[in-house]
Amino acid sequence: MNIRGISADTLSLLLIMGQESHPREFAALLSTEEGVIRNVDIIPGTIGGSASASVLFEMIPLNVGYIGSAHSHPSGAIRPSEADLAFFSRTGSCHIIVGHPYGQDDWRCFHADGTSIELEVIPDE
Template structure:
């Protein structure tokens, strides 16, 4: 599936999740409909910490259409770390990072190898 956009309310929820979990990271998995990221999946057993967040893939329900991940960077640096890229390689094709101060422009989308990907924000 070619992912080209994210729903505005989904992006706003990711930014709010970053604000609410600050100064700890959060992590979630993403799903899409018709090429538009539309759903945030919180997986039981996910752990958010001051320096990282983890998602237990053995807890992901079978048949869930996971296209990527989302997590926060409380330090405000919206660029994937080496650990992020290792995680991206096993969790789909689009990865969103939201960062402090979690405003409308404080996010980025990346491919599994950490290259920025432009996503349209749609209603």
């Protein structure tokens, strides 16, 4: 899948989700429209904790076309942990981490192996 970027509104939503769930983590799955990340889904049964968030994989709908995940790091560390890498490997190829204090520059995108991806923020019309 060729991912062109993330919509500005979707990025703002992820940063707000981080703020609203702080000091707990949130986790969600992402999908695209025409190569742009525009959809954020919280899977039923997802639990956000102070050190991690867990997703019930058996609750993920089939054939939705998720391309990756998003979650928060209340600590502000915007890099994947070993647990994140294990999660990434099960949920797609494009993963966004938002970190405290959840400002416009407090996020990064990663491949499933943890290498950084430059992701363009695409203005919404």
